[in-house]
Amino acid sequence: MALVENGGGYEDGRFRVSEATAGDFVALLKPRVMSLVVFTAFVGLLAAPVAPNPLIAVIAILSIAVGAGASGALNMWYDADIDAVMTRTAARPVPSGKVLPGEALIFGLVLSALSVMTLGVLVNWLAASLLAFTIFFYAVIYTMWLKRSTPQNIVIGGAAGAFPPMIGWAAATGSLSLESVILFLVIFLWTPPHFWALALFKCEDYARAGIPMMPNVVGEASTRRQIFAYSLVVAPVAVLPWLLGYTTAFYGVTAILLGAGFLYYAWKVLIMADADRAMRPAKALFGYSLLYLFAIFAAYLGDAVYERAAGLAGI
């Protein structure tokens, strides 16, 4: 027996006790998105000129991961209605009924507060402020406002996903720099072609949910042109760290090759036939864009580790 006031909720006038397991709450944290956040934050932290205490660095990354997960939980709480009608998201914990909406909301709020406070108290308050702003930006500005109101939703909302390397940098140095802003820009400018490639082949899903994604609002042809335009910008911006002398030629050449690949896939999307419903070029760009971001940051990380090792060895 259990008192009904503990962990339950009313639905259709009947009391319902949660059957959510710990795994369902982990799913609320969007682990796949979190892994990219952790990785980019880690690169920002390690690329910084100041080497933080390893334990403090681990705590910083942990706090950023939990903060990112918290914003994912808040997003799933608010978006449960549209997640339920999209094939890609219908199995998420809230629309599938595994986690009650109120549980997701409280879980997200508690983890948000906990992650920001931990980062502030144990690392520094600049990083904590950036993390708090990122959670607010993703949950309120993107999820509650932009997502359902403008086709520029993921362009502006992309800032939320772009902040982690800046937070990592701030965690290590207690300040910000042009280098960290460039890392921000790489993710920020990468977001539109990445998500619009997905929106092209998930167009019907988004239309059913009533989300004004770019292809649904301005059409596929215009979206394809915009994807290519953003690709033309993100590829050279990713080379900037080398041109500005922040990295070695290893990163520079890697970024040029990866950028050329990005432009190739974006070009294939641009010339994709209107009648092509399989949309293989869009699917290929979506897949490549994930690889691109991972590889760019991995190259940046490799470069930073090499430079640090070379510095220690006095080379």
Next chain:
Amino acid sequence: MAEDDKDMVTLTEAQKKARRSRSLAIAVALGVLVIVFYVATIAKYGPAILNKAM
């Protein structure tokens, strides 16, 4: 409040199992939090944390 006045439900096996899973996760999370704050305090302040005027 008398026991009869309480609004009680009988949990199903699935609900009990889910509750155990959540309870365990909360215990682990709290344990990790304690360790994180303990270790971070030592790492951040070192022996200076003990250097307090009596």
